[in-house]
Amino acid sequence: MAKRKILIQLDTDNKASVFDGVVAVDAGVDHLFQYANVRAEDVRDLVHGAMYTRGPHDLHNTAIFVGGSNVVHGEAVAAAARDTLSDPFRVSIMLDSNGANSTAAAAVLCAQQHIQINDSISIVLAGTGPVGQRVCRILANLGGKVFVGSRSVERSQETIDQLARANVDPSRLIPLRSEDPELLAAALYRANAVIACGAAGVKLMSAQQLEFGKSLQVAIDLNAVSPAGIEGIGIMDKGVQRGTRADYGALGVGGLKMKIHKASVAALFESNHRFLDCQEMLTIGSDILAAQQSV
Ligand SMILES: NC(=O)c1ccc[n+]([C@@H]2O[C@H](COP(=O)([O-])OP(=O)(O)OC[C@H]3O[C@@H](n4cnc5c(N)ncnc54)[C@H](OP(=O)(O)O)[C@@H]3O)[C@@H](O)[C@H]2O)c1
Numbered sequence: 647m648a649k650r651k652i653l654i655q656l657d658t659d660n661k662a663s664v665f666d667g668v669v670a671v672d673a674g675v676d677h678l679f680q681y682a683n684v685r686a687e688d689v690r691d692l693v694h695g696a697m698y699t700r701g702p703h704d705l706h707n708t709a710i711f712v713g714g715s716n717v718v719h720g721e722a723v724a725a726a727a728r729d730t731l732s733d734p735f736r737v738s739i740m741l742d743s744n745g746a747n748s749t750a751a752a753a754v755l756c757a758q759q760h761i762q763i764n765d766s767i768s769i770v771l772a773g774t775g776p777v778g779q780r781v782c783r784i785l786a787n788l789g790g791k792v793f794v795g796s797r798s799v800e801r802s803q804e805t806i807d808q809l810a811r812a813n814v815d816p817s818r819l820i821p822l823r824s825e826d827p828e829l830l831a832a833a834l835y836r837a838n839a840v841i842a843c844g845a846a847g848v849k850l851m852s853a854q855q856l857e858f859g860k861s862l863q864v865a866i867d868l869n870a871v872s873p874a875g876i877e878g879i880g881i882m883d884k885g886v887q888r889g890t891r892a893d894y895g896a897l898g899v900g901g902l903k904m905k906i907h908k909a910s911v912a913a914l915f916e917s918n919h920r921f922l923d924c925q926e927m928l929t930i931g932s933d934i935l936a937a938q939q940s941v
Contacts, residue, residue, distance in 0.1 A: 649700060649704045649707040650676035650707065651674060651675050651676045651677070651707050651708075651709075652675070652676065652677045652678075652679065652696075652707065652709075653670045653675040653677070653678050653679070653710075653711055653911065654679045654681070654696055654708070654709070654711070655667065655678060655680045655681065655711045655713060656681050656684040656692065656710060656712050656713070656723050657680065657682050657684060657712075657713050657714040658683070658684055658685070658713075658714030658715075658716050658723060658743065659682060659683070659714040659715055659716070660682055660683050661682050662680035662681065662713075663713050663714065666742075667680060669904070669907050670711065670911055672908060673911035673912045674911075674912055674915070675911065684723055685719065685723065686719075686722040686723055686725070686726040687726075689727050689730060690726065693727050693730040693731065693737075694730065696710065696737050697730075697735040697736075697737065698735060702735060702736075705735065705736060705737050706738070706915055706916065707915060708737045708918075709737050709738045709739070709740070709911075709914035710727055710737055710738070710739045710740070710914075711739075711740050711914070712724040712727065712739065712740065712741045712742070712743060713742055713743055713744075714743050714744070715743070715744050716743065716744075717743040717744050717746050717776035719743070720741055720743025721741065724739055724741040724921075724923075727739050728921060736918045737918055738913075738914040738917060738918055738919060738921070738922070739914075739920070739921050740910055740911065740914055740921075740922040741921075741922065742910070742927075744776055744777075745903065745907070746776040746777045746780055746924075747780055747922075747924040748903045748904075748907040748910065748927050748931075749777050749780075749868060749899070750778075750781045750784060750843075751780075751784065751906055751924055751927040751928040751930075752899050752900075752903035752906055752931060753777075753841055753843075753868060753894075753899050754781060754784045754785060754841075755902060755928065755931045755932060756864070756866055756894050756898070756899050756902065757839045757841065757866060759885065759892070760839075760863045760864040760892045761838045761839055761863050761864060763785055763788040763789060763790045764788060764789035764790065765790070765791075766785075766791070766839060767790070767791045767792075767836050767837045767838055767839075768785050768790055768791070768792050768793070768837060768838065768839040768841060769792075769793040769795055769822065769824070769830075769833050769834065769839070769840045769841070770782050770785070770792055770793065770794055770795055770840075770841050770843060771824055771841070771842040771843060771844055771850045771875065772795060772796065772842065772843045772844035772845070772848075772850060772875075773792070773793075773794035773795050773796060773802065773822075773843065774794070774801045774804070774805045775843055775844070775845065777843045778795075778805075778841075778843030778844075779805055779808070779809065780924040781841050782794050782805065782809060782814075782819060783809055783812065783814050783924060783925075784924055784925065784928055785818075786809070786814045786815060786818040786819055787925065789818075790818065791819075791820065792819050793820045793821075793822040793833045793837070794806055794819050794820065794821055794822060795822045795824035795850075796821075796822070796823065796824065797823070797824070797825045799821050799822075802821035802822060806819040806821060820833075824850065827855065830851070830855060830858075831855065831858040834856075834858040834862070835858055835859070835860065837859060837862060838861055838862065838863050838864070839863065839866070840856075840862060840864075840865045840876070841866045841868070842865075842866065842867045842869065842875035842876045843875075844868075844869055845869070846870065846871040847871040847872065847873065848869065848873075849873045849876075849877060850875045850876065851875070851876045851877065852877045853877040853878040856876060859891070862890070862891045863891060863892065864892045864893075864894070865879060865891055865892075865893050866879075866893075866894040866899060867893075867894070867895055867896065868896050868899060869896060870896035874895070878893075879893045879894070880895050881895040881896050881897050881898075882895055882898060883898045884897075884898030884899075885898070886898075902931060902935075905931070905934050906930055906931040906934065909933075910922050910926075910927050913930060
């Protein structure tokens with residue numbers, strides 16, 4: 647008899663996310679084991695329970711999802727889970743704390759509908775946060791040049807150093823103190839894309855500043871809470887053409903983000919040795935778009 651699909655949800659928050667649980671069930675998971683308040687030191691015994699109950703040939707029916715609102719804790723939990731696994735007793739793992747990976751992948755894929763990332767110049771506003779960092783990483787890994795925006799040039803540089811330690815080419819990343827109107831205007835003048843990844847309800851750029859972006863082909867704002875992160879971009883915008891620029895708001899990106907999240911959970915059960923981070927979710931999202939376009 648075929649084994650049932652079990653997803654072990656390791657959540658770093660006090661209560662495991664209902665949202666992530668619902669997506670898991672919708673992605674075809676038969677049984678969801680939810681653990682809350684998980685820290686790296688708790689992981690070994692939980693993962694041993696997953697590794698040693700089913701034989702190696704059935705382990706693709708067991709997988710681990712790491713979630714919760716704190717991305718730093720999530721990264722530590724996912725790393726501890728990966729370090730616990732050993733051949734042949736492996737299960738696949740997905741890291742999507744705070745939706746940061748699936749959101750960043752979806753945002754870059756939206757941008758890619760309008761620009762070739764390779765050799766493009768992008769500004770990532772609030773490139774220091776969990777979503778922003780991943781957007782910077784994906785863009786740089788695809789061969790783009792990226793202004794890493796922050797209110798503080800030190801935080802921007804720290805993010806660049808952190809990404810360099812994760813093997814991202816630092817020569818592709820340029821620090822930007824985006825609160826300085828002149829520096830922002832100079833960056834906008836050269837940029838093909840701007841992606842705003844600021845905290846909810848924080849305005850990062852005025853409509854007037856956006857007008858400096860004469861070469862902009864796409865502008866994306868991931869903030870869903872009023873006021874908009876980029877003034878003038880509507881939350882529902884999905885490739886809305888304004889002059890030479892296509893605009894996306896948080897919900898305009900959110901549909902693809904949800905598809906990537908769900909497809910990534912499903913992909914966990916295709917084999918027992920995947921580790922799904924932002925780069926892998928980009929590939930999954932790319933396949934979703936290619937399938938949509940071939941219909
Ligand atoms: N559409 C979706 O499906 C989806 C999914 C997940 C998240 N999101 C949204 O994506 C955005 C980014 O998420 P996140 O978790 O990375 O955000 P976050 O950690 O809350 O904030 C990201 C960055 O915003 C900047 N920031 C914070 N407070 C600020 C303020 N008062 N003024 C100016 N800048 C401020 C900070 O950068 P500096 O300190 O370096 O300036 C911070 O690193 C959020 O708006 C979130 O709601 C959307």
